[in-house]
Amino acid sequence: MLNFALLGAGRIGRLHAANIAAHPKARLLLVADAVPASAADVAAMHGATVASVEAALASAEVDAVLIATSTDTHAPLIEAAAAAGKAILCEKPIDLDIGRATAAVRAAAAAGVPLAVGFNRRFDASFASLKARLDAGAVGTPEIVSIASRDPAPPPVSYIKVSGGLFRDMMIHDLDMARWLLGEEPVEVYAMGSALVDPGIAAAGDVDTAVVTLRTASGRLAQISNSRRAAYGYDQRIECHGSMGMIRADNLRATTVEVATADGFARDPVLHFFLERYAPAYRAELDAFVEAVAAGRPPAPTGEDGLAALRLADAAQQSLETGARVRLG
Numbered sequence: 001m002l003n004f005a006l007l008g009a010g011r012i013g014r015l016h017a018a019n020i021a022a023h024p025k026a027r028l029l030l031v032a033d034a035v036p037a038s039a040a041d042v043a044a045m046h047g048a049t050v051a052s053v054e055a056a057l058a059s060a061e062v063d064a065v066l067i068a069t070s071t072d073t074h075a076p077l078i079e080a081a082a083a084a085g086k087a088i089l090c091e092k093p094i095d096l097d098i099g100r101a102t103a104a105v106r107a108a109a110a111a112g113v114p115l116a117v118g119f120n121r122r123f124d125a126s127f128a129s130l131k132a133r134l135d136a137g138a139v140g141t142p143e144i145v146s147i148a149s150r151d152p153a154p155p156p157v158s159y160i161k162v163s164g165g166l167f168r169d170m171m172i173h174d175l176d177m178a179r180w181l182l183g184e185e186p187v188e189v190y191a192m193g194s195a196l197v198d199p200g201i202a203a204a205g206d207v208d209t210a211v212v213t214l215r216t217a218s219g220r221l222a223q224i225s226n227s228r229r230a231a232y233g234y235d236q237r238i239e240c241h242g243s244m245g246m247i248r249a250d251n252l253r254a255t256t257v258e259v260a261t262a263d264g265f266a267r268d269p270v271l272h273f274f275l276e277r278y279a280p281a282y283r284a285e286l287d288a289f290v291e292a293v294a295a296g297r298p299p300a301p302t303g304e305d306g307l308a309a310l311r312l313a314d315a316a317q318q319s320l321e322t323g324a325r326v327r328l329g
Contacts, residue, residue: 001025001026002063002064002293003027003063003064004026004030004062004063004065004066005051005059005064005065005086006042007032007033007068007069008033008070009031009043009068010033010038011275012068012091013038015279015282016068016282017045018046019283019286020046021045021048022283023283023286023287023290025290025294026286029062030043030049030051030056030059030062031049031050032056033069053080057080057081057086058084063086064086064088064089064289065086065087066089067089068091071095071096071162074090074093074095074104075095075101075103076104078104079104079108081108082108082110082111082113082115083107083111087113087114087293087299088108088113089116089118089286090115090117090118090306091118092117092118092306093164093168093169093306093309094303094307096164101307102307105306114292116289116292116299116301116302117301117305120281121173121278121281122176122281122285122301123281123282124284125280125281126249126250127177127238128284130181130240130248134240134242139241139245139246140242140245141243141244142183142220142241144240145181145182145222145239145240145241146238146241147178147237147238148236148238149170149235150226150234150235151170151229151230152229152231152233152272152273153228154197154198154201155228157198157201157203160206161204165317166207166210166228167313168313168314170226170228171210171313171316172313174224174226175212175316176308177238178214178312179305179308179309181238181240182214182216182220184220185217186214186215186216186222186328187215188214188215188326188327189212189213189214189312189315189319189328190212191211191213191316191319191320192212194207194209195209196209196229197229198228201228209228210320211223211224212319232269234272234273234277235251236251237249251270251271252270252277253267253268253270254269288300311328312328315328
């Protein structure tokens with residue numbers, strides 16, 4: 001049984017709390033949050049105890065921590081948890097600054113503790129199946145990876161101002177997926193972006209609509225499109241074109257029912273947002289982490305995966321600002 005301390009009891013922390021509590025090989029022991037009432041509420045729901053971060057990390061009963069706090073606290077909490085000898089599952093990104101993020105990953109490595117970064121989309125059943133078939137050669141050698149990722153509506157501008165920008169906050173998931181699917185590290189990044197959804201986002205210095213192209217040393221390409229607005233729901237699709245064909249994973253809907261009448265064909269809308277769309281993926285992510293820690297294997301995605309995605313996000317931001325392609329390494 002892996003005993004967890006949950007750090008952060010907000011929206012995503014609550015989801016993680018429920019998953020830990022429901023896992024047959026995990027137990028939610030302690031909950032810490034900057035808002036005591038939030039920690040108390042989550043702890044009460046799952047039979048856990050409220051504790052300070054310091055007490056949670058000092059507890060000899062705690063084997064692992066799940067970090068679901070605000071981004072600016074991730075790196076210091078990783079370092080503190082590593083010093084305490086706890087296995088770590090941290091929400092993305094590790095930090096908005098690559099230097100600070102690197103220091104946190106190095107601290108975990110030096111302490112010899114497992115560190116996984118919450119790129120939960122790798123654990124989506126459809127995406128994982130696509131990856132397995134791609135690796136098995138179902139469509140030959142990958143040549144083009146196309147990823148569409150569009151939110152139903154933008155977050156508040158107050159969040160945009162502290163988010164690190166679209167590439168580090170939103171597209172970082174897709175940059176990780178692109179690396180994972182290409183099977184090679186991108187060496188060239190080109191980004192274009194606009195503020196088409198909310199003028200307040202432009203005023204905050206960010207974009208809400210973006211397209212990024214990645215190129216690997218062998219010439220494999222990935223194209224990613226992001227938008228903070230999709231009137232039809234949460235748009236999450238992947239297509240991989242290879243030397244022998246194409247493989248894709250489409251959006252998920254509440255049901256597969258289709259109604260045909262004289263007015264045409266109608267289907268259920270796509271699932272509304274990430275909590276609904278990726279609920280099973282979050283459970284699979286936790287399961288993979290628990291199993292890896294129990295087996296003494298490094299959990300994935302690793303801290304190095306987190307750093308690689310952040311470097312790509314930084315390169316995309318640089319490309320947007322300069323209008324030029326950015327070469328890596």
